[in-house]
Amino acid sequence: MSAVPKPQYQFRPMTADDLDAIMEIEPHIYSHPWTRGNFADSLKSAHNAWVLLHNEEIIGYALMMMVLDEAHLLNLSISKAYQKQGLGRLLLEHMISIAQTLNAANMFLEVRASNISAIALYENIGFNEMAVRRGYYPAHHGREDAILMGLAI
Incomplete structure (x- = not known):
């Protein structure tokens, strides 16, 4: 029996040079994607921004504000071709680890009420629903509620 090598995944800080690759992913996974300007502003604001790589290709990314x-x-976010493989969890655990090194006591996030798979991931990690933000997200027909979730870390 021969050993099959496992895919290699790596994390590194996001840079402005990554935005072209990110903008190839973002509109394919969100109905109302972030703009290039949203990402650039986050980088300029020194938010914690990371990319997940598979064989040097960006397949996911995350941004966090302290x-x-x-x-x-x-x-x-995880590229559509790489979803449902546990990589969202891997990236989320990485971001929680970064938050811990920055002495965060809690992590918060908003998620579309319709994003059942993301909500399940967050709950599986230990996030709890804290509130509903009515009409928080733009939607194709009006607005959509967000679930505010929190995790004590």
Whole structure:
């Protein structure tokens, strides 16, 4: 029996040079994607921004803002071709680890109420629903609620 090598995944900080690759992913996984400007502004604001690589290709990314001892997860995304393989969890655990090194006591995020798979991931990690933000997200027909979730870390 021969050993089959496992795919190699790596994390590294996001840079402005990554935005072309990110903008190839973002519109394919969100109905209302972030703009290039949203990502550039986050980088300029020195938010914690990371990419997940598979064989040097960006396949995921996450951005987090620190406010005192609170980590706010702003975006967590996995390329459509790599979804449903546990990579969202891998990236989320990486961001929680980063928050811990920055002495965060809690992590917060908003998620579309319709994003059942993301909600299940967050709950599986230990996030709890804290509130509903009515009409938080743009939608094709009006607005969509967000679920505010939190995790004590």
